[in-house]
Amino acid sequence: MNQILEKKIISEGVKDITISSQHIARKRKAGQFIILRIDEYGERIPMTIVDSDPKAGTIRLIFQEVGKSTYSLGDLEVGDEILDLVGPLGKPTHIENFGTVVCVGGGIGVAPVYPIAAAMKEAGNEVISIIGSRDKDLLIMEQEMSEVSDRLLITTDDGSYGLHGFVTNALQNLIDEGVKIDLCVAIGPVVMMGAVSNLTKEFGIETVVSLNSIMVDGTGMCGCCRVTVGNKTQFVCVDGPEFDGHQVDFKELMMRQSAYLPQEKEAMDRYHKCKLERLAAQPGGK
Amino acid sequence: MTEDKKDKKDIKATKPKGKRLKPKKPKIPRQPMPEQEPKERIHNFNEVPYGFSIETAMIEAARCIQCKKPVCIDGCPVEINIPAFLLAIKEGDFEKSIKIMKNDNALPAICGRVCPQEDQCEKLCVIGIKGKPVAIGRLERFIADWERKNMEISIPEIAPSTGKKVAVVGAGPAGLTVAGELARLGHDVTIFEALHKPGGVLIYGIPEFRLPKAIVMAEVDYVKKLGVKIVYNAVIGKYLTLDELFNEEGFHAIFIGVGAGLPYFMNIPGENLNGVYSANEYLTRANLMKAYDFPNYDTPIMRSKKVAVIGGGNVAMDSARTALRLGAESVTVVYRRSRKEMPARDEELDHAEEEGVIFKLLTNPTQINGDDDNWVKSMTVLNMKLGEPDSSGRRRPVPIEGSEWDLEVDTVIVAIGNGANPLLTEATPELNLNKWGNIIADDETCLTSMMGVYAGGDIVIGAATVILAMGAGKRAYRAMHKYLMTL
Ligand SMILES: Cc1cc2nc3c(=O)[nH]c(=O)nc-3n(C[C@H](O)[C@H](O)[C@H](O)COP(=O)(O)OP(=O)(O)OC[C@H]3O[C@@H](n4cnc5c(N)ncnc54)[C@H](O)[C@@H]3O)c2cc1C
Ligand SMILES: Cc1cc2nc3c(=O)[nH]c(=O)nc-3n(C[C@H](O)[C@H](O)[C@H](O)COP(=O)(O)OP(=O)(O)OC[C@H]3O[C@@H](n4cnc5c(N)ncnc54)[C@H](O)[C@@H]3O)c2cc1C
Ligand code: SF4
Ligand code: SF4
Ligand code: FES
Numbered sequence: 001m002n003q004i005l006e007k008k009i010i011s012e013g014v015k016d017i018t019i020s021s022q023h024i025a026r027k028r029k030a031g032q033f034i035i036l037r038i039d040e041y042g043e044r045i046p047m048t049i050v051d052s053d054p055k056a057g058t059i060r061l062i063f064q065e066v067g068k069s070t071y072s073l074g075d076l077e078v079g080d081e082i083l084d085l086v087g088p089l090g091k092p093t094h095i096e097n098f099g100t101v102v103c104v105g106g107g108i109g110v111a112p113v114y115p116i117a118a119a120m121k122e123a124g125n126e127v128i129s130i131i132g133s134r135d136k137d138l139l140i141m142e143q144e145m146s147e148v149s150d151r152l153l154i155t156t157d158d159g160s161y162g163l164h165g166f167v168t169n170a171l172q173n174l175i176d177e178g179v180k181i182d183l184c185v186a187i188g189p190v191v192m193m194g195a196v197s198n199l200t201k202e203f204g205i206e207t208v209v210s211l212n213s214i215m216v217d218g219t220g221m222c223g224c225c226r227v228t229v230g231n232k233t234q235f236v237c238v239d240g241p242e243f244d245g246h247q248v249d250f251k252e253l254m255m256r257q258s259a260y261l262p263q264e265k266e267a268m269d270r271y272h273k274c275k276l277e278r279l280a281a282q283p284g285g286k
Numbered sequence: 287m288t289e290d291k292k293d294k295k296d297i298k299a300t301k302p303k304g305k306r307l308k309p310k311k312p313k314i315p316r317q318p319m320p321e322q323e324p325k326e327r328i329h330n331f332n333e334v335p336y337g338f339s340i341e342t343a344m345i346e347a348a349r350c351i352q353c354k355k356p357v358c359i360d361g362c363p364v365e366i367n368i369p370a371f372l373l374a375i376k377e378g379d380f381e382k383s384i385k386i387m388k389n390d391n392a393l394p395a396i397c398g399r400v401c402p403q404e405d406q407c408e409k410l411c412v413i414g415i416k417g418k419p420v421a422i423g424r425l426e427r428f429i430a431d432w433e434r435k436n437m438e439i440s441i442p443e444i445a446p447s448t449g450k451k452v453a454v455v456g457a458g459p460a461g462l463t464v465a466g467e468l469a470r471l472g473h474d475v476t477i478f479e480a481l482h483k484p485g486g487v488l489i490y491g492i493p494e495f496r497l498p499k500a501i502v503m504a505e506v507d508y509v510k511k512l513g514v515k516i517v518y519n520a521v522i523g524k525y526l527t528l529d530e531l532f533n534e535e536g537f538h539a540i541f542i543g544v545g546a547g548l549p550y551f552m553n554i555p556g557e558n559l560n561g562v563y564s565a566n567e568y569l570t571r572a573n574l575m576k577a578y579d580f581p582n583y584d585t586p587i588m589r590s591k592k593v594a595v596i597g598g599g600n601v602a603m604d605s606a607r608t609a610l611r612l613g614a615e616s617v618t619v620v621y622r623r624s625r626k627e628m629p630a631r632d633e634e635l636d637h638a639e640e641e642g643v644i645f646k647l648l649t650n651p652t653q654i655n656g657d658d659d660n661w662v663k664s665m666t667v668l669n670m671k672l673g674e675p676d677s678s679g680r681r682r683p684v685p686i687e688g689s690e691w692d693l694e695v696d697t698v699i700v701a702i703g704n705g706a707n708p709l710l711t712e713a714t715p716e717l718n719l720n721k722w723g724n725i726i727a728d729d730e731t732c733l734t735s736m737m738g739v740y741a742g743g744d745i746v747i748g749a750a751t752v753i754l755a756m757g758a759g760k761r762a763y764r765a766m767h768k769y770l771m772t773l
Contacts, residue, residue, distance in 0.1 A: 027524075086525075220707050222566045233553075260588075267584060
């Protein structure tokens with residue numbers, strides 16, 4: 001069950017895996033996520049379902065290695081199995097023909113924005129996508145994003161590719177061009193979603209963001225994922241993950257994301273050490 | 287013997303409900319239960335009470351005077367034949383005793399540990415009028431533990447297949463009860479469980495030191511041996527809807543036992559600071575995810591020094607005692623009424639006190655204060671006094687104006703109760719709910735507003751007890767069997 005069928009490295013520390021999961025593949029809609037637990041010792045971590053093939057019964061995840069769990073996931077090979085896979089979770093994206101939709105993806109956020117852009121396109125929207133990263137090598141999914149977008153704008157922080165600057169600069173350019181934007185969907189680091197929401201608020205552009213708070217169960221049972229939206233507490237796993245960007249308390253979200261930094265570092269250091277020892281113990285290792 | 291007879295006669299002459307003749311003070315005192323020392327046990331997660339030895343159990347069982355009208359049974363939601371199972375223990379026939387027990391209760395090792403006995407069977411026991419009641423719960427635990435140690439778990443006869451498929455949603459005590467009983471009757475039962483482990487609150491909520499997980503797993507194994515299949519990671523409402531269970535998966539009836547898993551918060555300022563947990567989250571991290579063994583297990587939990595727990599029930603005690611075991615220097619339970627009103631079991635309160643949990647009673651939090659990095663640094667509380675009784679009959683706590691003070695803490699655990707999780711019911715508009723979001727089901731049959739769909743346990747009556755959830759399971763399975771046989 002939950003076997004990894006394909007694995008690709010699509011940029012430094014970013015992996016693209018296809019997992020067999022008949023059921024989730026059939027049920028999932030754009031905007032939904034799964035929670036996985038790699039093995040008996042693992043924690044439960046959420047990942048957006050980037051794509052699915054209902055016929056083949058597979059789902060696709062794209063993730064960035066940032067800590068113990070995502071590194072271990074990245075170390076799994078084709079043929080390996082993931083112990084637990086729960087989903088599809090969260091409310092699907094509200095898809096309809098809004099007119100012109102701008103889809104903004106920053107960093108690894110391009111992965112979760114991709115299925116939404118695709119669904120928006122299919123619903124008849126004019127889709128303009130803006131994807132950005134720190135530099136050219138870190139940019140992901142350019143080809144696929146261009147296939148589901150009427151226009152694709154690229155930005156890099158260092159100017160090594162596309163527009164030199166942030167995704168907000170490209171968005172500002174669109175607004176300056178006079179493009180009438182009916183909806184903006186922004187997914188990426190919290191700072192980026194905050195910046196996009198600030199900008200669109202100024203111009204009265206409705207904006208949806210997808211929040212990545214820390215989760216445990218993903219079913220509304222623990223409250224770990226709570227965020228403040230419009231002065232009300234909401235649970236990202238069941239009330240979201242998408243919310244009105246103009247209402248989200250991004251500062252609080254960012255602080256809550258760092259709740260376990262010391263433990264995360266400890267887990268990571270230990271993982272690296274174990275891995276080095278494992279490699280050294282292998283024949284031919286140093 | 288003569289003493290016994292005389293006692294019996296005394297009781298016989300008494301009317302159970304009306305005024306009683308003076309029963310004799312029992313000759314044998316209630317037998318104490320050996321326990322781990324408080325100083326030692328706060329450094330481990332091992333079970334606190336060790337259980338009765340065979341000798342002690344037989345002495346304790348002999349305290350039961352075998353009433354002709356055993357009122358204790360009236361206090362037991364599943365109506366265990368208490369005098370009969372006690373008599374068998376007294377006579378040393380443990381096999382017989384466990385058989386009698388299992389007739390009415392499939393999970394005695396669990397109920398014997400977590401049932402609020404002092405409010406149920408033992409509350410009514412006549413021996414309790416003059417002395418301390420017979421330790422029915424502890425003997426129930428004894429006999430169940432004896433069985434696990436000494437007997438091959440025997441699988442009862444299973445009726446020939448009826449060809450009917452039943453889906454049970456949720457592997458808590460309600461769901462497990464329904465599943466086991468229907469499987470015995472020859473139905474093909476599948477449990478769908480949202481989490482990666484079975485047991486519901488028994489596995490994610492109640493800590494190891496109160497209910498060892500090996501016991502829960504043994505009970506689940508038993509249910510599996512009856513032929514029940516369990517699908518984990520299956521959140522009904524998302525993974526499959528009830529309609530799909532009927533129409534696509536071919537189930538003939540469904541039981542919903544999804545519990546009361548929605549954590550309530552106080553809605554006071556500062557509740558989203560880092561370091562504020564719902565009891566559900568705190569206990570889930572610690573129990574289900576084994577965060578107490580971090581970094582061997584990957585799930586982290588805060589390394590708290592000063593902890594406040596808000597609430598006065600079992601959940602609050604479990605959180606407080608877990609925090610101590612995770613290394614907290616001080617744990618304070620903050621409760622707005624007095625000790626008398628605390629809903630936690632006496633045993634749990636005593637255990638918490640022995641372990642050094644501090645109680646701030648008649649105290650209510652008004653705000654949680656954070657530092658610049660969004661971390662809890664203190665909690666502002668208000669002193670209360672007891673006013674007039676409210677609708678529940680308990681005296682209502684009223685704030686004393688201007689009595690605010692700050693409790694210095696780095697962690698706050700909110701344990702003020704759980705409501706109905708709306709995930710499944712939102713996906714099933716056909717289900718009628720009450721104003722709190724609980725599913726409305728018939729008292730006797732557990733039938734809901736949807737044909738073929740039954741519900742019981744916490745999702746129907748709100749957060750309650752293991753034994754009530756099982757009791758609902760019993761009523762539901764009988765009605766479901768009847769219904770299935772008409773199809
Ligand atoms: C709805 C949702 C969808 C997501 N989709 C993707 C995706 O498609 N691709 C992707 O790369 N990442 C995604 N994430 C983020 C991903 O879950 C985290 O990167 C991952 O949990 C980090 O775990 P770690 O052990 O590798 O790192 P850690 O070192 O443990 O943590 C790194 C950071 O990740 C966050 N994090 C840690 N534990 C959790 C947890 N249990 N749940 C959520 N966040 C946590 C914290 O902010 C932490 O500081 C998503 C998150 C959410 C909530
Ligand atoms: C910390 C704590 C301590 C307690 N202590 C005691 C005690 O000492 N004595 C006592 O008698 N009672 C105690 N209780 C109460 C008791 O545990 C509950 O009343 C009892 O477990 C309710 O049983 P249930 O079967 O209705 O639900 P639960 O035990 O809550 O089980 C419900 C199950 O359904 C699953 N589920 C939920 N939604 C879905 C879905 N959509 N799809 C699939 N599965 C789903 C859940 O994951 C869970 O496994 C305590 C409760 C807590 C939280
Ligand atoms: S199940 Fe609970 S109430 Fe019934 S006899 Fe056992 S301890 Fe008492
Ligand atoms: S347990 Fe108590 S009430 Fe029940 S039969 Fe024995 S003595 Fe009587
Ligand atoms: S992750 Fe537990 S409630 Fe959302």
